[in-house]
Amino acid sequence: MLRPGGADLTIAGGVREFGRATPDAIAVRDGDRALTYAALDERSSRVACALLSLGLTTGDRVALLSGNRLEYPEIAAGIAKAGLVLVPVNPRLTAPEVEFILGHSGARVLITDGSADFAVRVIRIGPEYEKFLDDARAVDPWIPVDERDPFCIAYTAGTTGDPKGVLISHRSRSLTFYATALEWGIGPGRRTVAVAPMYHGAGFAFAYAAVHCGATVSMLRSFQPDALIDLLARDGAQSVFLVPTHAQLIRQHFSEIPDLPLLDTLYFNAAALPKVLKEWVFEAFPGVGVHELYGSTEAGVVTNLRPPDARRKAGTVGHPWFGTQVRIVDSAGREVGPGEPGELYSRSPYLMNGYHENPAATAACTTDDGFLTSGDIVVRDEEGFISIVDRVKDVIITGGVNVYPRDVEEVLLAHPSVTECAVVGEPDDRWGERVVAYLVSPGPVVPDVLEAYLRDRLAGFKIPKQYRAVPALPRNAAGKILKRELRSTQ
Template identity: 80%
Template sequence: MLRSGGADLTIAGGIREFGRATPGIVAVRDGDRSLTFAALDERSSRLASALLQQGLATGDRVALLCGNRLEYPEIAAGVAKAGLVLVPVNPRLTAPEVDFILRHSGACVLITDDALAGSVPHFPGPVICIGGSSLGPSYETWLATAPATDPWVAVDERDPFCITYTAGTTGDPKGVLISHRSRCLTFYATALEWGLGPGRRTIAVAPMYHGAGFAFAYAAVYCGATVSMLRSFDPQGLLDLIQRERAQSVFLVPTHAQLIRAAVEKVPELPSLDTLYFNAAALPKVLKEWVFEAFPGAGVHELYGSTEAGVVTNLRPPDARRKAGTVGHPWFATQVRIVGPGGQPVAAGEPGELFSRSPYLMNGYHDNPTATAACITGDGFLTSGDIVIADDEGFISIVDRVKDVIITGGVNVYPRDVEEVLLTHGAVAEAAVVGEPDDRWGERVVAYLVCRQPVEAAVLDAHLRARLAGYKVPKEFKVIAALPRNAAGKVLKRELRSTP
């Protein structure tokens, strides 16, 4: 069988293709700066050449420390053109946290926003600075001296294009190895499902250093659409950008919707916007109803997945209201398995742990075979770590994280059941329910709340007891200014458990 390395899927492919097919179309906007597909193709080739001039070999790692900005897509494409592996780094991390990722990944070169120089630890390799030269040569000067010739380094599509680090629920973060094939198929499926293709426009709202933020922003340029960068989230700023850029498909997390709801009295008409898709956590039913009312012209999708698994399910607009509270059916080319504690499939309506198998799965955890083996079955299914229920039509509802289930007096309490009811009270803006140690019950149910107005614990208690079994009602209500969240917008319940 004939096989050519150039025929393999690579995340540089779309940039090469549209650099020829639609060279004059704008690929990326960032404020008053923009890049056409021809310029994106050329600049990414210069970057690939510049990296190879550093003596890097296929598979070597290049770390990138910056937020959403014009340069992000060209750096990702250039690293891929050179046959290297990207290591995205969260710009909000401290120097010791950045140091761990650089060392653990084995990064040979660091490209950083010069404004983040204070977060860069001592790094033995070359440091290239975007927007300055505090720690090394200026990015623009460095690019200008490199040839604009695409090196066309062959890569196997199943090799990693990046190592992206999880937030680390316990101990150090783990590096997730994501292949070219996995992400390219995700890009194409994203174009099919949420309309990111030639002639379409979107906004990079979620941070691109995170798996979903990168996938849904980069999918635009990979598939011939235009992406506009939102440097930092601001509710009115996002709405203004959607109007100005006439964006059609936009990816958000539930926290974004919550912040828009709190900050904007009325969402303006957005005639261009036809698709909203949400990820990171299930949209509470109350918030989802607000989204329907605030964005009446947009079809609302609710998807579920993880950095390790990619997209697993999607709830599409025709069922968005009828099946609110679920995350839909398995996505394209995805199989799911829901099993009980003994590993046997559970019946419809029964809770079980969700496993999935698809072409989007990670290759494993970098330099951590033990952790990789612990989450993948012998036949290639990856655990989600979530407890779910599938109804008699196959729609999947996320009940809770396995580790977040509260066992109080020997009875299981699923925090999301309690959170959904708390959010039906007008005073409660956000809610997170956790289990905390209790000498009598083993664990007691505790609710952490962000409130719109003062409310007595007794009032909340009565509201819940009218709607939930008594053992599910929190023993304590704690009002805090904001729920701790990671880059994907997921609530960090481990931090709440340690709150005094």
């Protein structure tokens, strides 16, 4: 009797398959440079053989410190072909922060497009990297890996203390890529753009999905609104993944978006898309399907709000994604009903394996039956649509009453004098915490005007006690506002 089976899922699988199925199709574009699938398959095999020639063995870690560029997908695929583990590193980190990640992950090699030296073997993208590949065999080593083993260790920005390394399996990301192809049409003949940085979980997932599923991805080296629109037009991209900050900057730059006849899909992640900004997206990109998804590095994609409901259910993040179960519970662990706030847990094939060398942190965010906390408070309505209320850690308790910052932020963002905002709680001797609003505004901030506006729309205890004008809000690589940095300035 035959037993069902087959090769384990690996993130190198798509490169291998389309290197044979569509060898002449363009896999990656980067300015005037381009790689066909045949070239991507061959060069990633050279990366694998070159790394193995250094004495690396299955499970060893290889760090990649680079911005979005043509070499990123071939290095990631080559590391996977060699049975090694990728450690993506943010080029904006300081040298001590990079050294921590290299040491904590146990990386033995660093491939970089930078010039700094570190206490590991360093290979620099450019002539040195090209010679490294030229001297290697162009043969796929086919090192076997278990699909549940990690393909990467992705380091999150630590809210307190050092960052944690998220172990993400080949199976998790391969299934994410296939679901992405199903949801947003990332497949053969389709074109997309890598806008978000690939060293971040979502940026990697939605850019690399293209080469895993036979599409073409164009690299945007650094984000500028006009550069993105020009690239979408030049390469005829049909879909693109953005974060709300990108939309905000595009809105500020363009009075009218140039015609993009081939663009049919936009999908947003990283932070809630404010209703005012989302309405602008509908108007600026008429006829384009707008998705809003929610997830994390640890959980992958958890929910998706699809175009048919995008306007009707603006302010929600939709229903659970393919193969995902959610559980919403109160502080005692009891499941809550529709309309009641609770903490969101999810269970799916996209979940992380855990935190690298940190079992205590892993145990703290998971349940015995395999659910992972999001750390977010949500509400589910009668139709099953989920709305993010706020981060558990960001809820403000003032005078014993809970204030959810997003409630205040949504109203502030509807005022014409507010471009961006972040509401936080700060210590207060009388109330425990006071509500404080940080504002980015094109002109002077007039507290009395804002307070009068808010009092018609919010309960008195939600009104900020202070308004602070800032030139910009601090954000991480994913575009999420770093509220801890705002609190730490006081």
